[in-house]
Amino acid sequence: MTDLRGTPTPTLAGECVGCGASRLSPAVCQECGEVFDVPQDAFAIFGLARSWSLDSSELDERYAAISRVFRDKSSAREDLRDRAAAAARAVDAARKMLLDPLERAQYLLASYGGVERDEPVRKTEFQSEVMEINALAAKARQEGDPARLAGVVREAEEKLASAIMAAGQSFTRLERSLVEEVNAAAEALAAARFWRRKVDELRAGVGRR
Numbered sequence: 001m002t003d004l005r006g007t008p009t010p011t012l013a014g015e016c017v018g019c020g021a022s023r024l025s026p027a028v029c030q031e032c033g034e035v036f037d038v039p040q041d042a043f044a045i046f047g048l049a050r051s052w053s054l055d056s057s058e059l060d061e062r063y064a065a066i067s068r069v070f071r072d073k074s075s076a077r078e079d080l081r082d083r084a085a086a087a088a089r090a091v092d093a094a095r096k097m098l099l100d101p102l103e104r105a106q107y108l109l110a111s112y113g114g115v116e117r118d119e120p121v122r123k124t125e126f127q128s129e130v131m132e133i134n135a136l137a138a139k140a141r142q143e144g145d146p147a148r149l150a151g152v153v154r155e156a157e158e159k160l161a162s163a164i165m166a167a168g169q170s171f172t173r174l175e176r177s178l179v180e181e182v183n184a185a186a187e188a189l190a191a192a193r194f195w196r197r198k199v200d201e202l203r204a205g206v207g208r209r
């Protein structure tokens with residue numbers, strides 16, 4: 001579920017059916033160690049809202065807490081051991097995916113119905129940048145100049161960083177407008193409900209005459 005507030009607000013994962021404790025993660029109960037199905041939504045595993053802006057220290061704190069439960073509580077119960085190990089692997093993979101900005105972007109893109117491309121569609125601009133970097137790298141290698149080659153690496157790193165930043169800006173705009181449009185739809189629906197009641201009321205009045 002996408003949290004429509006669009007912020008990585010901690011969300012409670014509901015109560016444990018085993019012991020009734022409110023869970024930190026839908027995947028496991030930190031009180032009794034009961035293991036549940038790991039949610040499809042990687043953010044939801046950690047009780048986080050799906051969003052580009054990810055507090056990595058918050059994620060790591062929750063990851064550490066969840067892992068500790070698997071290790072100390074779930075594994076202590078023989079009936080849960082195998083499921084705990086499998087769930088722990090899924091939680092590990094989700095954390096790794098969320099922390100990698102490219103993986104996170106791919107995940108968010110898919111969640112918005114977008115499809116990843118093999119390369120940018122705006123080809124000319126992109127390809128001239130690629131050619132420039134390739135030419136600089138070839139020259140640096142030819143001259144056997146490691147400092148120069150390191151400079152080319154830095155330049156490529158900057159291109160990587162700015163592409164990630166552009167993706168992040170798009171996701172942030174998307175999240176913001178999603179919140180706004182959902183609010184607008186909620187307002188319109190409230191008005192429509194009122195007017196439907198009013199129309200019914202007025203029609204009934206017409207009928208009585």
Ligand SMILES: [Zn+2]
Nearest residue numbers: 016019029032
């Ligand atoms: Zn429990």
